[in-house]
Amino acid sequence: xxxxxxxxxxxxxxxxxxxxxxxxxxxxxxxxxxxxxxxxxxxxxxxxxxxxxxxxxxxxxxxxxxxxxxxxxxxxxxxxxxxxxxxxxxxxxxxxxxxxxxxxxxxxxxxxxxxxxxxxxxxxxxxxxxxxxxxxxxxxxxxxxxxxxxxxxxxxxxxxxxxxxxxxxxxxxxxxxxxxxxxxxxxxxxxxxxxxxxxxxxxxxxxxxxxxxxxxxxxxxxxxxxxxxxxxxxxxxxxxxxxxxxxxxxxxxxxxxxxxxxxxxxxxxxxxxxxxxxxxxxxxxxxxxxxxxxxxxxxxxxxxxxxxxxxxxxxxxxxxxxxxxxxxxxxxxxxxxxxxxxxxxxxxxxxxxxxxxxxxxxxxxxxxxxxxxxxxxxxxxxxxxxxxxxx
Ligand code: MG
Numbered sequence: 001x002x003x004x005x006x007x008x009x010x011x012x013x014x015x016x017x018x019x020x021x022x023x024x025x026x027x028x029x030x031x032x033x034x035x036x037x038x039x040x041x042x043x044x045x046x047x048x049x050x051x052x053x054x055x056x057x058x059x060x061x062x063x064x065x066x067x068x069x070x071x072x073x074x075x076x077x078x079x080x081x082x083x084x085x086x087x088x089x090x091x092x093x094x095x096x097x098x099x100x101x102x103x104x105x106x107x108x109x110x111x112x113x114x115x116x117x118x119x120x121x122x123x124x125x126x127x128x129x130x131x132x133x134x135x136x137x138x139x140x141x142x143x144x145x146x147x148x149x150x151x152x153x154x155x156x157x158x159x160x161x162x163x164x165x166x167x168x169x170x171x172x173x174x175x176x177x178x179x180x181x182x183x184x185x186x187x188x189x190x191x192x193x194x195x196x197x198x199x200x201x202x203x204x205x206x207x208x209x210x211x212x213x214x215x216x217x218x219x220x221x222x223x224x225x226x227x228x229x230x231x232x233x234x235x236x237x238x239x240x241x242x243x244x245x246x247x248x249x250x251x252x253x254x255x256x257x258x259x260x261x262x263x264x265x266x267x268x269x270x271x272x273x274x275x276x277x278x279x280x281x282x283x284x285x286x287x288x289x290x291x292x293x294x295x296x297x298x299x300x301x302x303x304x305x306x307x308x309x310x311x312x313x314x315x316x317x318x319x320x321x322x323x324x325x326x327x328x329x330x331x332x333x334x335x336x337x338x339x340x341x342x343x344x345x346x347x348x349x350x351x352x353x354x355x356x357x358x359x360x361x362x363x364x365x366x367x368x369x370x371x372x373x374x375x376x377x378x379x380x381x382x383x384x385x386x387x388x389x390x391x
Contacts, residue, residue, distance in 0.1 A: 051088035053118035053155075057081050057147065059106040062097075062361045064334060066193075069184045070206045070232045073101050078334040081109040081144065082365065085151040087124050092155025093366065093386055094342070096147035097306050097333040097357070104143045112137070112144040124156055131312050142286070142309045143333075149310025150342040150384065157383030164345035165378055168315065174348040175376040178355045179204035179228050184211065187218050194222040201374040203227050204354055205253075208234015212244065216251050228352060230257040233283055238267040242274055249276040255352060257302060257329070258282045269297045280329050280352075288313050291320050300327025300351065305343050306335070318349050332357035341368030342384045347376045365389055 083094035098104040180200035208231040262284035281298035335357040368386035379385040
């Protein structure tokens, strides 16, 4: 048993991965070095040998520009894990972003990624097989799985020398405007953030506390542009919620995310039937298999790569939701431009985009999809379209 464990540690560099995660938590995230899994695959490919994929990953902590408060929590940092998959001299980039309330962490993601052995696949183009196997490695871990999915998509796009919006057949000109999120705060801060957000055509306001009407009225004292609202399960009573939805509709709030706790399925269906604005499921809809039972409960779904294991499943979710006549929103966590760029290639297909995650952070690691004049603006670069900025 002891011997097996030592072999396993040697093979998967769990020890190195843990040390990296630990140092990142302690605040020296940038200094964390790349961890190669398995180490043996990092060696130069022998002449004549078939190239194989190598996965590397490192823990990193992104810093938020402002304290970010939603109905249930506040924070100033988000733990992420950055991945790279190298094959035949080409490198694809990926990311797992893990807000603490969702249950994943530096430790859980590095432990999961230590189990991933991409060297056994000869052909990186076999996305369906490879990513099915990754998903089957362990339950949960959607962000860690997305970190492999995104890097593999980036690698394949670079090998094809095409951006993913082209591979999927989407029109890059049809990207939506992204909303810009205003967290729960004091009246003065909300007013100031609304003024600063002049570039954005849609604002997203976080609700779910007893300051809801103040938040919306403060924004309305500055601008009449459309607002989307995210309650993050913060309301509990469906009749009170319906009154609020009518009030919000009068204030030109055009859509509301997760007004009630996800467990109140019957109340959500009751509310969706009567609501003057579309009701979007976020916390209540994680993955592809959740969509059929979300029909009738919500008007639409909020797809996030970090909830659904990445680009492959997100694409399937859009197709399925559309086939059921549901609306689609594309969201994000606080992420670097890597995760945001990956999601942005799907954005020509959605009703609403909330892809402001990289705009809220101060230590981005990549240059990728931009927000220009409030519009998601894809780069004509292969893969997910990112360039590494540092480290
Ligand atoms: Mg939400």
